[in-house]
Amino acid sequence: MNEIFVYDKGIYHEADAEEVLPGSKGLNHIGFFFGWVCDSNLESDSVGNEFADEIAAFRRREITGPDLLRVLGGTLASDMLSPIGNEFAKRYYDSGTYFDDYAELFDGEVLSMYGVENNWENYERVKQMIGERFSGMNRGQG
Numbered sequence: 001m002n003e004i005f006v007y008d009k010g011i012y013h014e015a016d017a018e019e020v021l022p023g024s025k026g027l028n029h030i031g032f033f034f035g036w037v038c039d040s041n042l043e044s045d046s047v048g049n050e051f052a053d054e055i056a057a058f059r060r061r062e063i064t065g066p067d068l069l070r071v072l073g074g075t076l077a078s079d080m081l082s083p084i085g086n087e088f089a090k091r092y093y094d095s096g097t098y099f100d101d102y103a104e105l106f107d108g109e110v111l112s113m114y115g116v117e118n119n120w121e122n123y124e125r126v127k128q129m130i131g132e133r134f135s136g137m138n139r140g141q142g
Helices: 010-020 028-039 045-050 052-059 065-071 083-092 097-105 120-138
Strands: 006-009 075-077
Touching (some): 028 065, 028 075, 028 083, 028 097, 028 120, 045 052, 052 065, 083 097, 083 120, 097 120
Antiparallel strands (some): 006 075
8 A cells, every 4th residue: 555645734734824824824835736636536535436416516616625635634736636736736835846836827916826826816826837837748738
């Protein structure tokens, strides 16, 4: 059995988020990424089966990605992603490139990455950004 790799946890960011921007949440950037995973059908079979109702609610836009991730414990880990999802997460999320892209996407709009609101407009922007990277990596770019 493979060891589970933790990419990120909301708890890693909550204290920093509160210090930088009281009332902000450190889970949004992780939840947006996991939302993209689910929209792209790159979640693991086990997560897809165990949380089918919650993922369906996300796909119907009844709950946001950060809200979905909270239901799953606030952690982004390798056992939550398909093999393709893990390959991409290692190359993009774990390398730090996702954080650089996220900061650039919202540059000048918020004081820090923790100021990005948990809403569908922001998610759609992040979804497009991640999708472009995913397409580029599949074509051998980036």
